[in-house]
Amino acid sequence: MKLAQIFETLVGRDLAVRITAYDGSSAGPEDAEFGLNLKTPRGTTYLVTAPGDLGLARAYVAGDLELIGAHPGDPYGALQALAGDLKFGKPSPVELARIARSIGKEHFKLIPPPPQESLPRWRRFAEGLRHSKERDAEVIHYHYDVSNRFYELVLGESMTYTCAVYPTPEATLEEAQENKYRLVFDKLNLQPGDRLLDMGCGWGGMVRYAARRGVHALGVTLSREQAEWAQQAIREQGLSEFAEVRYSDYRDVAESDFDAISSIGLTEHIGVANYPKYFTFMRDKVKAGGLILTHSITRPDNRTRSKAGPFIDRYVFPDGELTGSGTIISRMQDVPRLEVLHEENFRHHYAMTLRDWNQNLVENWDEAVAEVGEGTARLWGLYMAGCRIGFERNIVELHHVLATKLQLDSTTTLPLRPWWEP
Template identity: 75%
Template sequence: MTTFKDSSTSTTHESRSAHDSSRKMTLAEIFESLVGGNLSIRITAYDGSSAGPADAEYGLNLKTSRGTTYLVTAPGDLGLARAYVSGDLELIGAHPGDPYHALRALAADLEFKRPSPLTLAQIARSLGIEHFKPIAPPPQEALPRWRRFAEGLRHSRSRDAEVIHYHYDVSNTFYEWVLGPSMTYTCALYPDLEASLETAQENKYRLIFEKLRLKPGDRLLDIGCGWGGMVRYAARRGVKVIGATLSKEQAEWAQQAIIDEGLSDLAEVRHSDYRDITETGFDAVSSIGLTEHIGVSNYPAYFTFMRDRLRVGGMLLNHCITRPDNGKSGRAGSFIDRYVFPDGELTGSGKIISKLQDIGGMEVIHEENIRDHYAMTLRDWNRNLVEHWDEAVAEVGDGTARLWGLYMAGCRIGFERDIVQLHHVLATKLDDKGRNDLPLRPWWQP
C-alpha cells in the first residue's frame, strides 16, 4: 500500500513548537512536526492536544501510549499500520471496513520527513526514552524478511507454502463475506460502470476463456487457482481442468464446490505446489494472480514450467499486478510485506513479457492493462466488508478486520494513482519452425 509519501531529506518547515527547544512538545505537535504544517486533516491525541483545522472532515486520533511507541519506532506506513491495526490509532470520519475516503485525504496530507537533529532531540525529551524502545508488533504482523529463514530460503517451496498459508488461510467464511458468491480474489472486469461485482467476475473468466481459445474437450491447467473460480467456469463449458493451490483451505473449499456443482468428472483442485504438476499436453495454461508470489528471479523457471506443460499451439495467459515501470526493485514496501503478501514482488509488464520471450518457444500475442478495473474491484470488496462488519469481526477479530479494510482501501488508491497496474499477457507455444496457427486478429470480445 504505497499511499503516503516519504522523504529522506530534512525539511526547512518545522512545527512552530520545534523552535522553542526548552519547551516540551504535545503529541499533536510532534506528529505535526513529522508530517509538515498546513494540515487539512485534524490530529488529536490522548494527552488532549490537537493540530489541524477543527472542522476537518477526516482526522487521526492517537488513543494510547502504545500507539505512540509504534509511530516513533517505525516512522511511516509501518508504524501507522501497527497503531491502526492494534486499535491505538483511529481514522476519524471513516468506517474501518472502508477507510478509502479518509485514506485518500491523509495520503494527500501526510509527507513523512526526517526531523532536524534539534527537533529530534526535543521529541525525545518530550516523549521520554521509553517510547524509543521497540515493542512487540500486533499479532497480525509477519516476521521481517531477515527473520523468515527458519521457513526456508525466499521462494523455496517450504517458505512459499508458509506465506500462502499466512494470507489465504484466514477463514473461508471471512473470504465469502468479502469476495461475494464468486469467491474470486483477483481483479474483475467490469463491462460497464454500473455492473455488479459478480457480473464483473463472471466477465473476467469469460474473457480469459475466450483468449485461451478453449472449447469442450480441451484441457486447461490453472496454477494458483484460489477457490477454483476459473476451474469451475471452464468445466461448466466442457473443458477438463486441473487447478493447483498451496492453500489447504482454498483447495478444500474448491473441491467441495466442484462436487456441489456436479463437475467432478471434469475438474479437480489439488492442494499442491504448481511445480508438482507433472501432466503435460494441455491446450491452455492460466495463471491468475500467482505471479506476484513467484519472485522476479524465478520468472524464467516459472514461464518454462508453463511452456513445458503446453502442447504445440497451446495458449498461456498470465494475469498479475504490475508496476508502471520496469526498473525499480520488485520487493513490496514494509506494510505490504509484513501485513499482506510476505515475500511478494512486483515488476513492470515489460519485464514479464521479456522474461517470457527469453525462454524461447513462446510468442507473445497480446497484452493489456486493466488497472482501473482493480480499483473498482477493491471498492466492491470494501463495500462487502462494511456490510458484513460485525460478522467479520466475530470471525477473525477486530484487528484482522481493520487490517483488511485498510489494505484494500489503500490498494484502491494505488491503482487509481497508477502506482500499481494489472496486466494480461497472452502467448502461444510455437512449433519447431516458429509458426503459430492463430487468426490474424484478436478473436475475443473485449
C-alpha cells in the same frame, strides 16, 4: 511539546485533517471531515519505532490509532485525506532533539507487534529459502488460510480474490468477475474437450467456469482451505467429470500436453529471479500451439525495486514481488518457442474491485469481526482501501500477458488478429 504539535512539526502546519492524541493535544481544522486520533502510549511506541507505513499499520491494527470519519471496513476517504497531508519534511537536528525529549525515551524501545504481523524477511529462513516450496507454502498459508467464511463475506458469491473486469461502470462485482473469467477463457481460445491447467487457482473460480463449458480443468493451490472449499463446490455443482482442484505446488504437477495454462494472481508470488523457470515450466506443460495467460499485479515501470514495502510484506503478501509488465514480457520472450501475442492493463478495474470488496466488508462487518477478530478485519479494510488508492494513482497496475508455444517450425494456426471480445 505535545503529540499533535510534534505531528504538525513533522508534516507541516497546513493540515486538511484533524489530529488528536491521548495527551489532550490537537492540531488541524476542527471542522475537518476526517481525522487521526492517537489513543494510547503504545501507539506512540509503534509510530516511533517503525516510522512510516509499518508503524501506522501496527498502531491501527492494534486499535491504538483511529481514523475519524471512516468505517474501519472502508477507510478509503480518510486514507485519501491523510495521503494529502503525510508529506514528512526534514526537521533540523535541534528540532529532532526536542521532539525526542518530548516523546520520552521509553517510546524508543521495541515492543512486540500485533499478532497479525508476519515475521520480517530475515527471520523467515526457518521456513526455507525465499520461494522454496516449503517457504512458499508457509506464506500462502499465512495470507489465504484466514477463514473461508471471512473470504465469502468480503469477496461475495464468486469467491474470487483477483481483479474483476467490469463490462460497464455500473456492473456488479459478480458480473465483473464472471466477465473476467469469460475474457480469460476466450483469450485462451478454449473449446469443449480441451485441457486447462490453472496455476494458483484459489477457490477454483476459473476451473469451474471452464468445466461448465466442457473443458477438462485442473487447478492447483498451496492453500489447503482453498482446495477443500473448491472441491466441495465442484461436487455440489456437478462438475466432477470436468474439474479438479488439488492442494499442491504447481511445480509438482506431473501431467503435460495441456491446451492452455492460466495463471491468475500467482506471478506476484513467484519471485522475479524465478521467472525463467516459471515460464519454462509453462512452456513445457502446454502443447505446441497452446496458449498461456498471466494475470498479475505489476508496477508502472521496470526500474523500481521488486520487493514489497514493509506494510505489504509483513501484513499482506510476505515475500511478494512486483515488477513491470515489460519485465514479464521480456522474461517470457527469453524462453525459446514462447511468443508473446498481447498485453492489456486493467488497473482501473482493480480499483473498482477493491471498492466493492471494501463495501462487502462494511456490509458484513459484525460477522467478519466475529469470524476473525477486529484486528484482522481492520487490517483488511486498511489494506484494500490503501491498495485502491495505489491503483487509482498508478502506483500499481494489473496486466494480462498472453503468449503461445510455437510449433517447431515457428508456424501457428491462430487467427491473424485478436479473436476475443474485449
